[in-house]
Amino acid sequence: MLAWEGVCEFVSVAEQGSFTRAALALSLSVAQVSRQVTRLETRLGAQLLYRTTRHVTLTETGQLYLQHCRQLLDSLADAERAVSQHLAVPQGTLKLTAPLAYGESHIAPLITAFGQQYPALEINLNLSNQLLDLVHDGYDLAIRIGHLADSSLMARRLASRRQFICAAPGYLARHGIPNSLPELEQHNCLLGSNEVWHVQEQGKRRLLRVRGSLRCNSGHALVHAALQQVGIVQLPDYYVARHLQSGALVALLGAYQEPDEGIWALYPHNRQLSPKVRMLVDFLAAELPQRQLP
Numbered sequence: 001m002l003a004w005e006g007v008c009e010f011v012s013v014a015e016q017g018s019f020t021r022a023a024l025a026l027s028l029s030v031a032q033v034s035r036q037v038t039r040l041e042t043r044l045g046a047q048l049l050y051r052t053t054r055h056v057t058l059t060e061t062g063q064l065y066l067q068h069c070r071q072l073l074d075s076l077a078d079a080e081r082a083v084s085q086h087l088a089v090p091q092g093t094l095k096l097t098a099p100l101a102y103g104e105s106h107i108a109p110l111i112t113a114f115g116q117q118y119p120a121l122e123i124n125l126n127l128s129n130q131l132l133d134l135v136h137d138g139y140d141l142a143i144r145i146g147h148l149a150d151s152s153l154m155a156r157r158l159a160s161r162r163q164f165i166c167a168a169p170g171y172l173a174r175h176g177i178p179n180s181l182p183e184l185e186q187h188n189c190l191l192g193s194n195e196v197w198h199v200q201e202q203g204k205r206r207l208l209r210v211r212g213s214l215r216c217n218s219g220h221a222l223v224h225a226a227l228q229q230v231g232i233v234q235l236p237d238y239y240v241a242r243h244l245q246s247g248a249l250v251a252l253l254g255a256y257q258e259p260d261e262g263i264w265a266l267y268p269h270n271r272q273l274s275p276k277v278r279m280l281v282d283f284l285a286a287e288l289p290q291r292q293l294p
Helices: 007-016 019-026 030-044 060-088 100-117 169-175 182-186 219-227 237-246 275-291
Strands: 049-051 056-058 092-098 121-127 141-145 153-161 163-167 196-201 204-209 232-236 250-252 261-268
Touching: 007 019, 007 030, 007 049, 007 056, 007 060, 019 030, 056 060, 092 100, 092 275, 100 121, 100 141, 100 237, 100 275, 141 153, 141 275, 153 275, 163 169, 163 196, 163 237, 219 232, 219 237, 232 237, 261 275
Parallel strands: 092 121, 092 141
Antiparallel strands: 049 056, 141 261, 153 261, 163 232, 163 250, 196 204
16 A cells, blocks of 8 residues: 555654664665655655764654654554454354264364353354255354265364174173174164165275164164164264173174274365364364263
8 A cells, every 4th residue: 555655664764763773673675764765755745854874863744744653553553463362262153063963962062162261252053964065054164974075175084983883782692693794684773864884894895784673863762772672783982882881782793893984174165264263173173082982
């Protein structure tokens, strides 16, 4: 902006009392500082400085101009500090989405804790198993689980989850322990939203179609049924870990267990990651691995 050209140089010369010292303070050449001040005087049509070979002093006009310029530069510094403080402390609105069950058990409590740290921040958390369009629907962030499809979204891995095939000891005592994938056909497999389980066989991932007497889109309901010895279930660790530890459920078919899946933070590629989003992602990455046990 033309009106600002030479202002910083003039103020520095006036306060330093020397073109040389002003140039050192601004990391510029003496010639460049002198040229900018001369251009400023020409634009104003007024002499601001008296120059001698040994001293630089302000004219009366220069003293008046310095007062106003100092106020402008101080206001500019205040504006920059205000922006820095605004960026350093999360505030405004942050909109994110997460899967329903995992969001309820793991994301929502952490979002609450994060919001308590930054009360100026308004958080809009939408728990849904639908793959919402972040850009179209105006979301800053999405939490996704499993294998990610190729997209224009940026992704950061926050934590991992492991799928377990398991059953209650009482069910296994009555129906036997399956030792191979084909043997599952002889068992009552409790189903979620899909009719397939994720397994690994000979180093390759595959989808295993299973059948059973119960289908439910609630992991908690399926855990309850498994604990009641209804059948065999496949669920992520955050549903069954404590039951495996207590012995209420027994892990099965470990040789066919699929590798750990990622839990991801996704955000639009073409949108600069704001400090409030970056700080939340860092917070989740630090806290989520500690919460994998219910």
